[in-house]
Amino acid sequence: MADAGVTGRYAPSPTGDLHLGNLRTAAVAWAAARSAGGRFLVRVEDVDTGRCREAFVERQLADLAAVGLDWDGPVLRQSTRGERYAAALGRLPTYPCWCSRREIREAASAPHGAPGAYPGTCRRMDPGELARRAAARRAAGLGPAIRLAAEVGSWTVHDLLAGEYRGEVDDMVLRRADGDWAYHLAVVVDDAEQGVTQVVRGADLLASAPRQAHLATLLGHRPPEYLHVPLVLGPTGARLAKRDGAVTLRELDPARARAWIMSSLGFPGAPVERLPELFHPALLPADSPTLGA
Numbered sequence: 142m143a144d145a146g147v148t149g150r151y152a153p154s155p156t157g158d159l160h161l162g163n164l165r166t167a168a169v170a171w172a173a174a175r176s177a178g179g180r181f182l183v184r185v186e187d188v189d190t191g192r193c194r195e196a197f198v199e200r201q202l203a204d205l206a207a208v209g210l211d212w213d214g215p216v217l218r219q220s221t222r223g224e225r226y227a228a229a230l231g232r233l234p235t236y237p238c239w240c241s242r243r244e245i246r247e248a249a250s251a252p253h254g255a256p257g258a259y260p261g262t263c264r265r266m267d268p269g270e271l272a273r274r275a276a277a278r279r280a281a282g283l284g285p286a287i288r289l290a291a292e293v294g295s296w297t298v299h300d301l302l303a304g305e306y307r308g309e310v311d312d313m314v315l316r317r318a319d320g321d322w323a324y325h326l327a328v329v330v331d332d333a334e335q336g337v338t339q340v341v342r343g344a345d346l347l348a349s350a351p352r353q354a355h356l357a358t359l360l361g362h363r364p365p366e367y368l369h370v371p372l373v374l375g376p377t378g379a380r381l382a383k384r385d386g387a388v389t390l391r392e393l394d395p396a397r398a399r400a401w402i403m404s405s406l407g408f409p410g411a412p413v414e415r416l417p418e419l420f421h422p423a424l425l426p427a428d429s430p431t432l433g434a
């Protein structure tokens with residue numbers, strides 16, 4: 142098969158307005174794909190029905206355009222993709238998990254096992270006890286979450302900035318008890334079916350990459366290459382947040398946002414349109430820029 146070249150994407154969740162840190166990461170994702178002569182996609186990650194708001198979808202797209210980004214093809218909405226996620230789920234080794242939030246918290250902080258990892262409680266439970274637990278939860282109107290029956294404990298990915306990164310793979314949730322599709326499954330299925338070869342996103346998601354690369358491999362897909370972009374810090378030195386004020390295009394002139402993005406990437410005074418020609422992953426500042434210090 143001919144090499145189809147690079148396909149990058151930016152995949153925001155419509156849970157709020159994009160702030161300068163998000164817009165900077167989006168600009169890097171766009172420039173990384175365009176500088177390689179590749180396609181660039183935008184995907185709306187609206188699987189979490191409790192947290193996503195329709196009003197933010199158009200605002201996020203308008204803000205990406207306002208900082209000078211363009212994208213190819215229609216914007217894919219994860220909320221339309223349930224059948225594809227269900228098909229993928231059917232190809233993976235899974236089991237139902239009836240644990241409550243509290244049980245998961247307690248299990249994940251038990252002294253043995255990787256910190257934060259689900260230790261497979263329902264997978265290992267005595268069948269009689271599991272059936273009793275399931276009946277009690279069903280009687281309370283609750284359904285099970287569906288988890289991956291993971292066969293490995295960790296997985297290594299290659300990140301263009303972090304290098305080889307080894308991280309945990311646990312029995313991750315693929316479908317939530319409330320019926321919503323889980324983020325890891327949706328991302329992996331969409332990236333594969335959209336032909337995404339390059340995932341550029343915030344450094345807060347580096348720890349998710351091994352789980353997702355492993356899931357992709359289980360589904361028979363080649364994992365993408367990764368570039369996790371250091372997060373922008375706010376005036377207090379903590380990760381930039383909307384409460385820092387004047388960080389979204391509701392309060393900021395897009396021209397000033399564009400100028401800040403370019404100077405934070407080491408190209409002060411250059412227009413965003415030139416970023417694809419100037420950008421190279423090796424030139425990405427490895428340190429987090431600080432806003433308004």
Ligand code: GLU
Nearest residue numbers: 152153154186328342346
């Ligand atoms: N939708 C995720 C977020 O907004 C990003 C997922 C990804 O880039 O893989 O945090």
